[in-house]
Amino acid sequence: MPGPAPAPAASAQRRAHWPAPGAVLELLKPITWFPPIWAFACGIVASGAALSEMWPRALLGLVLAGPLVCGMSQAVNDWFDRHVDAVNEPQRPIPSGRLPGRWGLWIAIAWTLLSLGVGWALGSWGFAATAVGVALAWAYSAPPLRLKRDGWLGNAACALCYETLPWITAAAVLSGGAPDPRVVLVALLYGAGAHGIMTLNDFKSVEGDLRFGIRSLPVQLGPDRAARLACVVMAVPQAVVVALLIAWGAPFAAAAIGASLAAQGACMARLLRDPRGLAPWYNATGISLYVLGMMASAVALRGGAP
Known part of the structure; x- marks a missing residue:
């Protein structure tokens, strides 16, 4: 005869040990996938590859850049930041x-393992880039390195992984070899500018960072100085891109990015009035202009700017 049914309390206890799918998705933070996906898309465009032939690799790369590698980095960060999040954002899935x-x-x-497997499927360039991204993600959040404890190093690692690395990876994977040096240079410049974006993102967690000894730039410099630095760091690389595009014979793209930079300047002026209060607003306005300039650069490079 069948045994007795498990007690309701025991069944509920077993269910409690399994996370809800919604909590897992929240841990992977889909909203953060956009920057690397966009950067990978810029690399696809800049590569000049025919998507009618290369779309499976392009699609796999977009999944790798966003849901996999970026999602993995969010999970790593939330696990090793669970004590900080208990102060800054206690509603997150782990705390x-x-x-x-x-x-x-x-x-x-x-x-991490799934990301490396998909990177392997994209060939040597895809695997090498994935390995670098995975290593930086763990180094950023996990001891003993925990690069995020210092705003200079941590923001540099994030900017490289979110902007430069996916852009260069896409150009290499889609072109089947080393990417055009101009693509690498522009990707590096936009990655350098993204250091400022990461600084603005740190404004939301100043209290917890102070309590747990995380030396973000708003903690080290204070909100006003950190915001001014972020604006300069975002603006200067874009100005260099404008100059390069003019030199490479792409004046229309240069003009578009110049106009975007001017609009960002107006947004920056408002941001500096109240950096902590207006950082979320700037992330929805100024950063949108920033990423549109990235795509304008990619289109110019695809057009074969000499």
């Missing part, structure tokens, strides 16, 4: 208990 036990760590490891 709130919606991801019980060590589920956050297991998901981070699983997504």
